[in-house]
Amino acid sequence: MVSPTQPLLRSLRRLALTTKMVGKGYYKGNRTGSMGRHTRHGGYIIDWNKVRTYVVPDLKGFMLTPFVTKKLPYTRGRYAGEEGPMSGELFLKRWKVENGQY
Numbered sequence: 805m806v807s808p809t810q811p812l813l814r815s816l817r818r819l820a821l822t823t824k825m826v827g828k829g830y831y832k833g834n835r836t837g838s839m840g841r842h843t844r845h846g847g848y849i850i851d852w853n854k855v856r857t858y859v860v861p862d863l864k865g866f867m868l869t870p871f872v873t874k875k876l877p878y879t880r881g882r883y884a885g886e887e888g889p890m891s892g893e894l895f896l897k898r899w900k901v902e903n904g905q906y
Contacts, residue, residue, distance in 0.1 A: 823830055840850040881889055 821830070821832070823832060837854070839854050840848055842848055
């Protein structure tokens with residue numbers, strides 16, 4: 805029987821476990837931690853000492869800008885008739901116009 809070399813076994817031991825490698829009942833989680841505790845009656849009580857708070861620095865004179873330009877005009881949807889954006893008939897008509905079927 806062929807087995808991996810010793811250095812390979814050491815590196816395999818350092819890999820993160822997945823749910824497929826271990827048996828039932830293994831819950832990996834996502835490293836978020838708890839923000840409180842569960843009650844006997846199915847509720848959840850938040851412990852405000854555990855809640856993360858972030859300190860935002862003063863952004864006056866900050867030179868970076870958002871990716872979306874502020875010069876872009878605001879456009880609203882225009883719909884023919886009273887049906888509005890949820891009309892199936894209007895959707896099919898517009899789809900045929902845009903895809904060359906009409």
